[in-house]
Amino acid sequence: MLVRYFAAACAAAGVEEEHHDLPEGTALDGLIAAILAVDRRIEGSTGNSSLAMVIGRSSFLRNEVALRDHGAKLSTGDVVDVLPPFAGG
Structure with a gap:
């Protein structure tokens, strides 16, 4: 899956995008867990917390x-966008 x-x-995250190799049918919650499991101690990143x-x-x-x-099942070819709250209008 592309995130x-x-x-x-x-x-x-310190990156614009990354791939996660998760099994077909992984729930969004499983993808989120995988995202947070990545070691984010890289320059420019503000860390996992x-x-x-x-x-x-x-x-x-x-x-x-x-x-x-968050229980929705994902496919291996899905693209998942993470959109934080935006201000403005």
């Missing part, structure tokens, strides 16, 4: 469609 990070999620906080407030898109059910 793309935007705004504060990108800053906290910051990413966990951002993800806790984020919305998710699967293949550009809102995904609100």
Whole structure:
């Protein structure tokens, strides 16, 4: 699965996108656990605790469609976007 990070999620993750090799049918919660399990001690990253906080407030898109059910099953070819809250209008 391809995970793309935007705004504060990108800053906290330290990358714009990354791939996760998870089994077909993994739930969104399983993907989130895999995301948070990655060692984020890289230059420019604010660390796992910051990413966990951002993800806790984020919305998710699967293949550009809102995904609100954290138990939803994902496919290996899915693209999941992590969208933190945005200010402005």
